[in-house]
Amino acid sequence: MKVKEIKDILNAKIYTGQEWYEKEIQGVFASDLMSDVLTTEFFEDKSILVSGLNNPQVIRTAEMLDIDAVILIRGKIPTEETISMAKENDMVLMSTNSNMYNTCGILYSKGIKGLSNEKNKKL
Amino acid sequence: MKKIKSYKYQINKNDFVNAGKVSSAIKRNLKKIGFTNRIVRRIAVISYEGEMNIIIHSQGGEIELGIFENKIEIKINDKGPGINDVNLAMTEGYSTAPSEVRELGFGAGMGLPNINNCSDKFNITSSKDGTKIQSTIYLE
Numbered sequence: 001m002k003v004k005e006i007k008d009i010l011n012a013k014i015y016t017g018q019e020w021y022e023k024e025i026q027g028v029f030a031s032d033l034m035s036d037v038l039t040t041e042f043f044e045d046k047s048i049l050v051s052g053l054n055n056p057q058v059i060r061t062a063e064m065l066d067i068d069a070v071i072l073i074r075g076k077i078p079t080e081e082t083i084s085m086a087k088e089n090d091m092v093l094m095s096t097n098s099n100m101y102n103t104c105g106i107l108y109s110k111g112i113k114g115l116s117n118e119k120n121k122k123l
Numbered sequence: 124m125k126k127i128k129s130y131k132y133q134i135n136k137n138d139f140v141n142a143g144k145v146s147s148a149i150k151r152n153l154k155k156i157g158f159t160n161r162i163v164r165r166i167a168v169i170s171y172e173g174e175m176n177i178i179i180h181s182q183g184g185e186i187e188l189g190i191f192e193n194k195i196e197i198k199i200n201d202k203g204p205g206i207n208d209v210n211l212a213m214t215e216g217y218s219t220a221p222s223e224v225r226e227l228g229f230g231a232g233m234g235l236p237n238i239n240n241c242s243d244k245f246n247i248t249s250s251k252d253g254t255k256i257q258s259t260i261y262l263e
Binding site: 056060061 | 168
């Protein structure tokens with residue numbers, strides 16, 4: 001599913017990264033705990049992080065793992081610092097009014113599977 | 124084995140404003156040198172968890188990156204106060220982080236286990252004078 005289609009089905013507001021609308025997304029991980037995110041094996045160049053954590057660390061964490069897009073839930077509005085950090089890292093940053101459960105449910109129903117962190121010995 | 128290059132970065136305690144900057148710089152440097160994304164990601168996670176640990180738990184410290192022909196070594200050293208029970212700290216989910224830190228998305232008790240999981244070789248020693256972590260990643 002393309003970034004643009006994800007933005008549309010989640011009725012999300014996009015803060016940066018419109019240039020990546022055509023990028024194909026294959027996997028999602030959702031968490032407010034950044035250390036849990038850091039245990040996860042993401043698909044390079046094809047992954048989304050859904051989070052309720054609205055601060056620059058969510059972008060830093062995504063940066064470390066080469067995650068392409070971050071979706072904030074429950075209509076959270078990122079700070080200027082968070083937006084500019086996402087820009088610097090060529091990342092998509094959007095915010096949806098849906099809550100965590102519904103956001104994940106919508107993405108799952110469209111065939112985007114969750115990423116695993118069960119047996120991630122080496123990233 | 125000959126050391127090709129090394130970098131050293133200072134990290135201050137409670138410096139949440141700059142949290143992650145060192146790891147970001149390390150990641151950029153390694154990419155520039157031309158290591159594979161997979162290797163760079165593993166080192167980025169090790170460095171980022173180490174950097175957050177220094178900021179959250181210690182009196183300050185440093186991260187040293189050594190690049191050798193066949194491996195990369197990351198040393199994460201702080202100035203104390205040390206970890207009371209290293210075995211407990213290595214347990215997934217065990218955390219002593221205060222609630223402000225949890226609000227930042229950290230303090231889930233996964234930091235040291237993550238560093239261990241991303242390393243090919245991992246060693247930790249801790250006393251009241253400081254905690255020393257040495258992590259090695261072998262180059263494919």
